[in-house]
Amino acid sequence: MRNALSGVERALFWTLAFAAFAAAAAGLGARAVDRLAAAYEDARHGYAIVRVDAPDGPAGMAAAESALAHAPHVTSAAPMTAGRAAQILAEWGGASINAADIPALQLIEIDLAPAGPNTDVSGDIVAALAQGGVTADVIEAPDNDAGAGMAGRVRAAALWGSAAFGLLMALIVSLAARGLAARRRELVTVMTDLGATRSQAAGKIADEAAVLGLQAGLAGGLMAGLAGLALLAAVLPHASFAAIRHLIMPLDLAPLIAAPIGAALAAGAGARAAAGYFHRQAARVG
Amino acid sequence: MARPNNPDLDLYASGVLARLTGVDSGYGGATVLVDIDFEARIGEVALITGPAAAGKTTFMHFLRLAMPLRAGRATILGVDLARASPATRARVKRKIGYVAENPTFIEHWSAFDNIAMPLKLGGAKAKDYSPDVRELVDFVGLGAAADLPVEQISGAERRRAAIARALAAKPELILVDDPTSGMSPGDGRRIVRLLAEMRRVGAGVVIASQDQTLADCAPFLRWSIDRGRLTRIDEAEPAEAYE
Numbered sequence: 001m002r003n004a005l006s007g008v009e010r011a012l013f014w015t016l017a018f019a020a021f022a023a024a025a026a027g028l029g030a031r032a033v034d035r036l037a038a039a040y041e042d043a044r045h046g047y048a049i050v051r052v053d054a055p056d057g058p059a060g061m062a063a064a065e066s067a068l069a070h071a072p073h074v075t076s077a078a079p080m081t082a083g084r085a086a087q088i089l090a091e092w093g094g095a096s097i098n099a100a101d102i103p104a105l106q107l108i109e110i111d112l113a114p115a116g117p118n119t120d121v122s123g124d125i126v127a128a129l130a131q132g133g134v135t136a137d138v139i140e141a142p143d144n145d146a147g148a149g150m151a152g153r154v155r156a157a158a159l160w161g162s163a164a165f166g167l168l169m170a171l172i173v174s175l176a177a178r179g180l181a182a183r184r185r186e187l188v189t190v191m192t193d194l195g196a197t198r199s200q201a202a203g204k205i206a207d208e209a210a211v212l213g214l215q216a217g218l219a220g221g222l223m224a225g226l227a228g229l230a231l232l233a234a235v236l237p238h239a240s241f242a243a244i245r246h247l248i249m250p251l252d253l254a255p256l257i258a259a260p261i262g263a264a265l266a267a268g269a270g271a272r273a274a275a276g277y278f279h280r281q282a283a284r285v286g
Numbered sequence: 287m288a289r290p291n292n293p294d295l296d297l298y299a300s301g302v303l304a305r306l307t308g309v310d311s312g313y314g315g316a317t318v319l320v321d322i323d324f325e326a327r328i329g330e331v332a333l334i335t336g337p338a339a340a341g342k343t344t345f346m347h348f349l350r351l352a353m354p355l356r357a358g359r360a361t362i363l364g365v366d367l368a369r370a371s372p373a374t375r376a377r378v379k380r381k382i383g384y385v386a387e388n389p390t391f392i393e394h395w396s397a398f399d400n401i402a403m404p405l406k407l408g409g410a411k412a413k414d415y416s417p418d419v420r421e422l423v424d425f426v427g428l429g430a431a432a433d434l435p436v437e438q439i440s441g442a443e444r445r446r447a448a449i450a451r452a453l454a455a456k457p458e459l460i461l462v463d464d465p466t467s468g469m470s471p472g473d474g475r476r477i478v479r480l481l482a483e484m485r486r487v488g489a490g491v492v493i494a495s496q497d498q499t500l501a502d503c504a505p506f507l508r509w510s511i512d513r514g515r516l517t518r519i520d521e522a523e524p525a526e527a528y529e
Contacts, residue, residue, distance in 0.1 A: 186390055186391070186392055186393065187392050189390050190390055190391065190392060190400075190403065191403075191407065193350075193379075193384060193386075193390065194379070194380065194403060194404045194407055194451075194455075195376050195377070195378075195379030195380030195381075195382070195404075195407070196376065196407055197372065197373055197376040198372065200376075200407070283352065283372075283375075284352060284353070284354065285313070285347050285352045285353065
């Protein structure tokens with residue numbers, strides 16, 4: 001097959017492929033950010049601290065632990081030791097804190113099961129503790145009204161940011177495909193002179209551009225997929241194939257599937273518009 | 287079902303391929319063709335001569351539906367140009383064979399593939415059109431050059447290829463702009479005779495040229511154009527005189 005892809009066409013192919021790669025990589029990156037934010041949000045809502053106000057001392061802590069064992073929403077409970085408190089304080093304060101300097105704490109860490117949107121988790125737990133003769137507060141992660149909910153904004157930014165970037169890449173693909181139509185201008189002119197309609201002439205060029213876009217999109221998507229796998233392998237060097245497959249399937253395939261389809265549609269649309277313009281020019285010399 | 291009464295189609299059915307009455311046309315702000323009256327019929331060959339920049343090429347562009355109708359009335363192949371949709375214009379164009387003064391080709395395709403293009407556009411398959419295209423190649427005397435890319439053939443061969451392409455779809459109206467340009471006088475006259483022969487297969491032929499000596503090649507209806515005004519010169523001599 002002589003001159004199957006030569007000169008300008010080859011450059012155009014790689015332009016489309018790298019645009020598709022960038023869009024697919026942005027999509028994969030957005031999916032990774034989305035997953036991290038969702039996991040962070042789940043973890044944030046799945047954890048709380050119970051502060052035991054009364055009875056004071058070990059008796060109060062024992063009663064609270066006993067009550068929490070049957071409390072709704074609570075999947076596990078563990079008293080906060082001085083060592084654990086020192087570790088947390090060191091994480092946030094940055095300085096090394098001696099556990100021996102920390103007084104006895106009336107705090108219990110609890111893990112929570114997912115609850116419905118209008119469920120008063122704290123109220124249910126406080127009630128259960130009260131039935132066990134314990135007066136306590138439950139300290140949950142701050143809600144959206146208190147200025148939290150950053151994860152939601154991060155997820156939205158990732159989604160719309162990657163969508164906007166994908167559209168920008170589609171625009172680049174579309175403009176680049178006009179170059180292909182310009183290369184085929186003589187074909188459009190001849191077809192027009194021979195009586196081809198606008199849709200016939202533009203359709204032929206658009207089909208060619210769409211096929212080129214599909215091939216370039218497949219190449220770009222494949223490159224993005226391989227880059228994503230390489231990054232995962234670098235970040236998680238000991239992860240098994242099954243674990244990686246669990247991490248990426250099935251939603252993370254969406255950007256890789258969208259890349260060739262989007263590139264084909266954008267290239268076809270760009271080439272069709274340009275070829276239609278050339279047809280209009282060729283059809284009327286006056 | 288009876289066909290609705292359409293005077294343009296009746297005109298076409300009676301053998302009138304093109305009738306222009308008081309037509310003006312031009313480019314941008316300039317009116318190039320002025321008050322043109324013209325008629326082309328099946329089996330007739332019209333020769334339009336005139337000096338450079340007289341409006342010959344513009345007139346050919348008008349007949350191939352590439353120029354706007356600014357005034358007057360033009361009916362080509364049964365279609366009133368003032369009312370024709372783009373799709374109708376495209377359909378009419380497919381029945382017109384046009385040989386430009388500087389024909390455009392797909393340069394990296396072979397002359398054979400370029401000649402076959404009107405047939406491909408019409409949906410014909412290679413195995414069906416190949417014998418016809420070979421016959422056309424022989425008819426215009428293109429020979430082995432037909433298998434070369436157009437960018438590699440000579441100017442005279444390009445012209446022959448353009449003529450073959452214009453005839454490929456068996457057009458009803460054949461328009462030829464300056465057919466002898468770039469050819470030896472002998473070759474040019476042979477080509478003009480060859481084109482005039484198309485009248486025998488029921489086509490109408492319109493040839494524009496600066497060369498008035500072509501008039502003795504075939505039984506032409508002669509027209510003269512100057513500064514955009516077209517005038518009839520004389521009646522055609524009987525075809526037998528050229529046999």
